[in-house]
Amino acid sequence: MSEVDxxxxxxxxxxxxxxxxxxxxxxxxxxxxxxxxxxxLLEGPRETLLENVRExxxxxxxxxxxMDNDLRLCRNETKNCRLKNPNDTRCKDLSDLCVELHKxxxxxxxxxxxxxxEFLKTILTPDEYEGLRKDVINDLLLYSKIGDREAMTFxx
Numbered sequence: 001m002s003e004v005d006x007x008x009x010x011x012x013x014x015x016x017x018x019x020x021x022x023x024x025x026x027x028x029x030x031x032x033x034x035x036x037x038x039x040x041l042l043e044g045p046r047e048t049l050l051e052n053v054r055e056x057x058x059x060x061x062x063x064x065x066x067m068d069n070d071l072r073l074c075r076n077e078t079k080n081c082r083l084k085n086p087n088d089t090r091c092k093d094l095s096d097l098c099v100e101l102h103k104x105x106x107x108x109x110x111x112x113x114x115x116x117x118e119f120l121k122t123i124l125t126p127d128e129y130e131g132l133r134k135d136v137i138n139d140l141l142l143y144s145k146i147g148d149r150e151a152m153t154f155x156x
Contacts, residue, residue, distance in 0.1 A: 006090045009077045013097040016070055020104045027063075031112045035119060042123060050132060053120055057136045060113040065140075067105045074098040 034056065041049040075098050081091035121129050 006081055006085065006088065010090060010093055013074055013094065017097055017100045020101060024104050024108050027108055027112055034116055038120065038123065050128065053124065054132050054136060057132055061136055061140060064109060071098065071101055074101055
């Protein structure tokens with residue numbers, strides 16, 4: 001790993017931490033009323049509630065996949081840095097940025113998404129909840145296959 005590579009990764013993950021911190025703050029604000037919104041939707045057509053739950057689950061999975069990708073890349077680059085430059089203090093800085101990203105994920109996933117999903121499990125039937133969850137996962141798998149196919153066509 002050259003000097004430029006370590007510095008590049010440090011800049012990249014500093015930016016990621018900044019963006020993910022801002023995203024956490026925005027998601028926290030956006031989802032302040034999600035619980036009460038779902039409660040209100042219980043009074044209306046069931047399909048409206050289910051569509052809103054579907055979108056919420058889709059958002060959660062996308063967030064988790066994006067954050068997992070960021071964390072995996074950060075940890076991998078930290079490992080590469082330590083292997084190639086064992087005495088470089090910038091490897092510790094890179095590791096610290098990974099810790100910051102992980103901390104942000106623990107401020108978003110349990111407090112915004114997982115807590116709300118536990119509530120959703122109480123207001124939906126098991127079949128509804130599992131059906132929506134499977135639909136969202138299948139949609140994401142289908143999109144990834146389409147994306148892979150399009151990328152293969154593009155790069156030909």
